[in-house]
Amino acid sequence: MEKNIWLSLLVMAGTLYGVRALPLTLLRKEIKSPFIRSFLYYVPYVSLSVMTFPAILSATGSFYSALAGFAAAVVLAWVDGNLFRVSLGGCVAVFVVELLMEVVH
Amino acid sequence: MGDIQEDKTDGKSWYRRGMRDGIPIGLGYFAVSFTLGIAAKKAGLSALQASVMSAAMLASAGQFAAINMIVSGAGFIEMVMTQIVVNLRYLLMSSALSQKVRRDKPFLHRFLMSYGVTDEVFGISVAVRGKLHPAYMYGAVTTAAPGWVLGTFFGAVVGMILPPRVMSALNVALYGMFLAVVIPPSRKSRIIAGVVVVSMAASTAFAMLPGLKEIPSGFQMMILTILVAGGAAALFPMKEEA
Numbered sequence: 357m358e359k360n361i362w363l364s365l366l367v368m369a370g371t372l373y374g375v376r377a378l379p380l381t382l383l384r385k386e387i388k389s390p391f392i393r394s395f396l397y398y399v400p401y402v403s404l405s406v407m408t409f410p411a412i413l414s415a416t417g418s419f420y421s422a423l424a425g426f427a428a429a430v431v432l433a434w435v436d437g438n439l440f441r442v443s444l445g446g447c448v449a450v451f452v453v454e455l456l457m458e459v460v461h
Numbered sequence: 462m463g464d465i466q467e468d469k470t471d472g473k474s475w476y477r478r479g480m481r482d483g484i485p486i487g488l489g490y491f492a493v494s495f496t497l498g499i500a501a502k503k504a505g506l507s508a509l510q511a512s513v514m515s516a517a518m519l520a521s522a523g524q525f526a527a528i529n530m531i532v533s534g535a536g537f538i539e540m541v542m543t544q545i546v547v548n549l550r551y552l553l554m555s556s557a558l559s560q561k562v563r564r565d566k567p568f569l570h571r572f573l574m575s576y577g578v579t580d581e582v583f584g585i586s587v588a589v590r591g592k593l594h595p596a597y598m599y600g601a602v603t604t605a606a607p608g609w610v611l612g613t614f615f616g617a618v619v620g621m622i623l624p625p626r627v628m629s630a631l632n633v634a635l636y637g638m639f640l641a642v643v644i645p646p647s648r649k650s651r652i653i654a655g656v657v658v659v660s661m662a663a664s665t666a667f668a669m670l671p672g673l674k675e676i677p678s679g680f681q682m683m684i685l686t687i688l689v690a691g692g693a694a695a696l697f698p699m700k701e702e703a
Contacts, residue, residue: 361510362510364527364530364531364540365510365513365514365517367537367540367541368518368523368527368530368540368544369514369518371540371541371545372518372523372544372548372551373575375544375545375548375549375555376555377555377571377572377575378552378555379552379555379556379558379559380556380559380562380571380572380575380578381571381572381575382559383556383559383560384559384568384571386560386564387560390698390699391694391695392694393560394693394694394697394699395690395691395693395694396553396556396557396560396690397694397699398656398689398690398693398694399554400557400583400584400587400588400642401643401646401653401656401660401690402660402685402686402690402693403550403553403554403580403682403686403690404580404584404639404642404643405639405656405657405660405661406660406663406685406686407580407636407664407682408636408639408643408661409660409661409664410661410668411636411668412633412636415633415636416629416630416633417625421629422633425630425633425636425637426633426636426640429633429636429637429640429641430640430644432641433637433640433641433643433644433645434645434648437641437644437645438641439485439585439638439641439642440481440482440484440485442637442638443485443488443633443634443635443637443641444485444634444637445637446633446634446636446640447630447631447633447637448630449633450630450632450633451626451627451629451630454626454629454630455626458626
């Protein structure tokens with residue numbers, strides 16, 4: 357069993373690495389097709405947006421604090437854009453709202 | 462297409478930039494990976510095994526799937542197939558990076574960079590202006606990965622050590638980063654703004670509609686990315702200059 361776990365980890369980590377490494381190492385040339393170029397250009401915006409929303413709304417202790425965190429991060433990203441400040445701002449908003457909710461109760 | 466742009470900044474400063482941008486990722490990882498450590502321990506993995514798994518895989522959905530399969534005594538074939546399906550989105554991300562990375566750097570870099578293709582490190586790496594210097598990704602991994610491994614370790618050894626409200630707040634850190642990547646370009650381009658809004662709306666639909674919401678989330682993301690990015694590429698082909 358003990359050995360099996362290590363072997364399982366090796367197999368799964370190896371598979372995962374293969375998925376990550378295959379395109380990076382095989383697509384060495386610049387892709388010429390305008391459609392594929394455009395597609396790959398949009399991939400990050402779509403994938404990151406899809407992962408963020410609505411998942412962020414259930415990431416915290418309450419829907420309202422999550423909404424506050426989301427709103428704070430969107431506003432900060434719009435006016436500032438700095439990764440660290442946007443991220444921290446979202447966390448602070450969640451923290452403050454949950455603190456307030458606890459006080460009110 | 463401005464393939465080989467003059468880039469005066471050297472590897473060291475790219476590395477430092479990556480480290481700096483990786484800090485919020487590391488903090489978010491620290492919070493998220495606690496649950497992973499706890500789950501791993503429940504499944505009978507040692508703290509060392511859980512930590513090694515996190516260091517080797519750097520993937521949340523993939524690791525939860527891994528833990529489940531170890532518990533259920535799945536065979537190696539099933540492990541391989543499941544890891545491919547659950548992590549299929551990395552194929553797309555890695556493809557996007559293959560076009561973004563500087564072509565004047567040795568090929569070996571691509572093997573090293575592959576290790577760091579996580580949702581978050583990918584997110585900040587594609588957001589870099591111009592071509593991507595591999596050192597940026599290495600820097601980001603340097604500060605982000607320890608958060609992932611340490612969180613898993615503490616989760617497995619002591620369970621939750623942070624008060625729930627702090628955990629709750631830190632859980633938003635990673636989403637904040639994603640927003641910091643997609644929102645600023647939305648300000649400059651209406652097309653990107655539209656793509657972001659449509660993506661969020663479509664993913665909300667997938668999360669709520671019966672039939673669609675049963676699809677595993679990694680797969681949902683893959684389907685949505687192909688549909689929305691494909692649609693955007695067909696309707697608004699990128700202007701050749703970026």
